[in-house]
Amino acid sequence: MAAKTRSDQRRAEIVRAALEVIAERGYRGASLAAVAERVGLTQQGLLHHFPTKEALLVAVLEERDQWDATPSAREWRMELLASLVEYNAMRPAIVQTFSALLGESVTEDHPARGYFTRRYASVREDMARLLRAEYGERLPSGLTPEQAAPLLVAVLDGLQYQWLLDPENVDMPGAFRNFLVLLGEQGS
Amino acid sequence: MAAKTRSDQRRAEIVRAALEVIAERGYRGASLAAVAERVGLTQQGLLHHFPTKEALLVAVLEERDQWDATPSAREWRMELLASLVEYNAMRPAIVQTFSALLGESVTEDHPARGYFTRRYASVREDMARLLRAEYGERLPSGLTPEQAAPLLVAVLDGLQYQWLLDPENVDMPGAFRNFLVLLGEQGS
DNA sequence: CACCGCCTACCTGTGAAACGGTAGGTTTCG
DNA sequence: CGAAACCTACCGTTTCACAGGTAGGCGGTG
Numbered sequence: 436m437a438a439k440t441r442s443d444q445r446r447a448e449i450v451r452a453a454l455e456v457i458a459e460r461g462y463r464g465a466s467l468a469a470v471a472e473r474v475g476l477t478q479q480g481l482l483h484h485f486p487t488k489e490a491l492l493v494a495v496l497e498e499r500d501q502w503d504a505t506p507s508a509r510e511w512r513m514e515l516l517a518s519l520v521e522y523n524a525m526r527p528a529i530v531q532t533f534s535a536l537l538g539e540s541v542t543e544d545h546p547a548r549g550y551f552t553r554r555y556a557s558v559r560e561d562m563a564r565l566l567r568a569e570y571g572e573r574l575p576s577g578l579t580p581e582q583a584a585p586l587l588v589a590v591l592d593g594l595q596y597q598w599l600l601d602p603e604n605v606d607m608p609g610a611f612r613n614f615l616v617l618l619g620e621q622g623s
Numbered sequence: 624m625a626a627k628t629r630s631d632q633r634r635a636e637i638v639r640a641a642l643e644v645i646a647e648r649g650y651r652g653a654s655l656a657a658v659a660e661r662v663g664l665t666q667q668g669l670l671h672h673f674p675t676k677e678a679l680l681v682a683v684l685e686e687r688d689q690w691d692a693t694p695s696a697r698e699w700r701m702e703l704l705a706s707l708v709e710y711n712a713m714r715p716a717i718v719q720t721f722s723a724l725l726g727e728s729v730t731e732d733h734p735a736r737g738y739f740t741r742r743y744a745s746v747r748e749d750m751a752r753l754l755r756a757e758y759g760e761r762l763p764s765g766l767t768p769e770q771a772a773p774l775l776v777a778v779l780d781g782l783q784y785q786w787l788l789d790p791e792n793v794d795m796p797g798a799f800r801n802f803l804v805l806l807g808e809q810g811s
Numbered sequence: 812c813a814c815c816g817c818c819t820a821c822c823t824g825t826g827a828a829a830c831g832g833t834a835g836g837t838t839t840c841g
Numbered sequence: 842c843g844a845a846a847c848c849t850a851c852c853g854t855t856t857c858a859c860a861g862g863t864a865g866g867c868g869g870t871g
C-alpha cells in the first residue's frame with residue numbers, strides 16, 4: 436500500500452510543513468497560507484491536496500500514530516523509554532508541535548480532542564503493560580501498574596512543557612531518569 | 624490600595640469573563656467580542672477598559688498570581704498540596720484556562736511565554752523548599768529536593784491534561800496521592 | 812438649590828488585514 | 842487526450858483596533 440505517487444510525496448511534504456507551522460503557532464494560529472508557502476504552493480494549491488484545514492490536521496495526527504507505532508508494536512522496555520526521552524530532547528520541534536496541540540485540545544470542540552482522549556487511554560494501557568512486564572503486579576513502592584501508569588505519562592508530558600519553556604534550566608532526560616529511580620527503587 | 628471604584632469592578636467582571644472564554648477557545652481563539660458579550664458590552668466598550676487584547680491577557684495572568692499568593696506566602700505542607708489538587712478537581716474551568724494557556728505558551732512569540740517561564744522556575748523553587756521542609760536533604764528515594772521538584776510539578780500538570788481530556792476515567796486527586804506515596808514511602 | 816462643565820464609560824461607525832473556502836481556468840505529465 | 846496538479850480571482854466572515862460622538866454622574870460655583 437501507499438505507493439509513492441507524486442501526490443503522496445507532495446502530501447508528505449505538506450504534512451511536514453504543517454508540523455513546523457503548528458509548532459510555531461499552534462493549530463488555530465497556523466494558517467493554510469503559511470503552510471503552503473513553506474512548500475512553495477499557494478493556499479489554494481494546498482487545498483487541492485487537503486480539502487479542509489481539519490483534513491490536514493487529521494493527516495498530521497495520523498502521521499504521529501505511525502511514528503511511534505514503528506518501535507515494533509508496543510514491546511518496549513523501561514530502558515528504551517529513557518532513551519526515547521533523550522531522543523525527544525534532540526527534537527524540540529516535534530515535541531513542541533504535539534505539546535501545543537495537546538494544550539489546545541482541551542478547549543471545546545477542538546478537532547484533536549477525540550484523538551488525544553483516545554490516545555492517552557491507549558498509552559496508559561501500554562504503560563501499565565510495560566510496568567507489569569518490568570515489575571509484576573506490584574511496583575517496589577506498592578503501587579499497581581494501573582496506578583503508576585498515569586503518573587508515568589504525566590511526568591513525560593509535564594517535563595516536556597517545563598523543558599520547552601526553559602531548555603537551559605530543565606534537564607528533561609535527567610529528570611525522567613530520576614523518576615525511574617523513584618518508580619523502581621526503594622530508599623537507598 | 625485598589626479602591627473598589629466602578630471601573631475596578633467592571634475590570635474584574637471582564638477578567639472573569641475572559642477566563643471563561645479562554646477556557647473554551649484558548650487565547651488565540653478567544654475573541655474580544657465574545658468576552659465583551661459575556662459582560663453585556665460591545666467589543667469597543669471592552670477596549671475602553673483594556674486597550675489591547677494582550678493587556679487583557681496580562682490582567683488574567685496577574686489575577687492568577689494573586690490567586691495562589693493568598694495561601695499565606697508559600698508556606699504549604701504536603702497535605703495541603705493534595706487538597707489543592709482536590710480543590711482543582713472541582714473547578715475544571717479554571718484548570719482548563721491555564722492548561723490551554725500553558726499549551727499555547729510554548730509557541731513562538733506567545734505573549735504568555737515569559738510569564739510561564741518565570742512562573743515555573745519560581746514554582747520549582749517553592750516545591751524544592753517544600754520538599755526540603757518535609758524530608759530534609761534527601762527524600763526516602765535518595766533524590767534531592769531539587770531533583771524531585773520538577774517531577775512534582777510535572778505530575779501536577781500532566782495529570783491535569785489527562786483529567787481534562789477524560790474526567791470519567793482519570794481520578795486526578797487519587798493519582799496525585801499515589802505519587803505522594805511514591806515520593807514519601809519505600810516499598811510497603 | 813440651580814447651573815455648568817468635565818471626566819468616565821460607554822456607543823456607533825469604520826477600516827484594513829487575515830482567514831478558510833469556492834469556482835473555474837490553465838499547465839503538466841503520463 | 843485525459844486526468845491530476847496547480848493557479849488566479851473572488852467571496853463572506855471574523856479579527857483587532859481607531860476615531861469620534863454621546864449620555865450620565867459628580868464636583869464646584871454662584
